[in-house]
Amino acid sequence: MASTLAVKERETLKPLEAVLRRLSDSSGFPTLSTTISDVNRVVSSDSSAQQITQVILRDVSLTTKLLQLVNSAVYGQFHGRIRTISRAVLILGCEAVRNATMTLMMLEFSKGRPQERSVQDELVGAFFAGVLSKALCAQLGMPNAEEAVICTMCQNLGKLLVTFFLYEESRKVRSLVEQGLLEEQAAEQVLGISYRNLGVGVARHWNFPDRLVEGMQRITADGMSAPTSDAENLRLAANLANDLYVTALRSSQEDKAAALEALRKRYGAAIKLDTKDLVAAVDQALKEVADCSTTVSLPIAGSSALHAVRVWTGGAVDEATSAQTDLAVAADPLMRDVAALDALENANEASAGAQHIISAGIRDVTEALTSDFALNDVLRMVLETMHRGFGFSRTMIYIRDARLNTMRARFGFGAEMERLIPLCEFPLAFAPDVFHVALEKSVDIVIEDANADHIARRIPEWFRQGVNTKSFLLLPIPIKGTAIGMLYADSERGAIKLSPEQLGSLRTLRSQVVLAFKHGAASGRL
Known part of the structure; x- marks a missing residue:
């Protein structure tokens, strides 16, 4: 079995290298790649507290957004008390800062790209699924919630990268899917490598630790079993979150009970689920995404994906009203500053000086x-x-x-x-x-x-x-x-x-x- 896996890895290596070369020629990818690679590398080093601070401080925008994030509702217990990256590392620990940094860097995928408006929902959906995994970990008593966010978002890493940096190729893949081909097969036909294998390959290229790479992997129906390690816990949380997100996105109100029951049965061999806990986790994730959207500059206003999930939960369905409110907050500097002050005690470099x-x-x-x-x-x-x-x-x-x-x-x-x-x-x-x-x-x-x-x-x-x-x-x-x-x-x-x-x-x-x-x-x- 091990030799078979080794052969498969060698087979995917050349197309992976070809796609990586093309990505490296794309505007924005080298900076993203370097920062994430360096952060992952230094977290595992002996002097990681010093070095991770050094890496983050190279990017003024990242520094500002990270301080906003760790003082936001996502890390609500600190409420503006972390004012330097050094203190963030001291209080949260290197791995938590690493996870927050990678989340922010990944949310920068679409900024300034010509196809930004048409594909932002992919990013919003990936981030929502990540936050959902954190809510599920809290609901179900699963550990490593912050790392689960990264694993969940990165399950779609290959597709996200191609969508934002190789847009023409992503359109070709989508065209083949519309003709009836499975998405992974379509990606392999266009790129020489499936989205899934591309995501795992890039994660390794970015120095992701093995447990995060394993957490990104999909679980097949016959591979469902109770987790026995941290990596398996991450894998379970990431798969459950993405499947629950897809369930909420694609099933109707009428089919909701049956869809949740099917999901409960699918994961029954691995973890005991109550459908009420799943719905509660979706509600909590919607609230957290709304609370931190301004902080992380996430364009949730008008997101068809989040609207579909809200309708599915039976919550707020007046999208026009909520979108207008979101846009007003984003456009009005005074409202934005007031919102920031609730979560961040005057630490915004751009406004405070x-x-x-x-x-x-x-x-x-x-x-x-x-x-x-x-x-x-x-x-x-x-x-x-x-x-x-x-x-x-x-x-x-x-x-x-x-x-x-x-x-x-x-x-x-x-x-x-x-x-x-x-x-x-x-x-x-x-x-x-x-x-x-x-x-x-x-x-x-x-x-x-x-x-x-x-x-x-x-x-x-x-x-x-x-x-x-x-x-x-x-x-x-x-x-x-x-x-x-x-x-x-x-x-x-x-x-x-x-x-x-x-x-x-x-x-x-x-x-x-x-x-x-x-x-x-x-x-x-x-």
């Missing part, structure tokens, strides 16, 4: 300092606040290494960080450069132009060779008269010029770092 990001970050750090915090968690929040709030190209923290008598960068955010961190180290023995002056005199230094005649000779060679940026700042971290570290930031976009308010905010962040070190030393956690 940089100073609000800084204030929110300071609040996140303050709350962390009053809890049982880890030093690195606080340092990440500070660096992220500097990175986002001030628009710096890079932020790093240097820590004194008493054993080696050096000052070296521990971690940071921004471009080429993995390359730069090992290069940013210098001996503590005094040299007449700006780094040692900042440390020895405990003075804050802002360099607007490192190449200026009176400054160039004060820039150390290790910095010229490694970082070589024209404008940067240094904020030493003093404890009992000795600098135990230093906050660093630079700008590739022009000279750093700070207002008194901005400098005050940076010094507040530095004071929080000092407190974190003091508390850590007092508790023996350093």
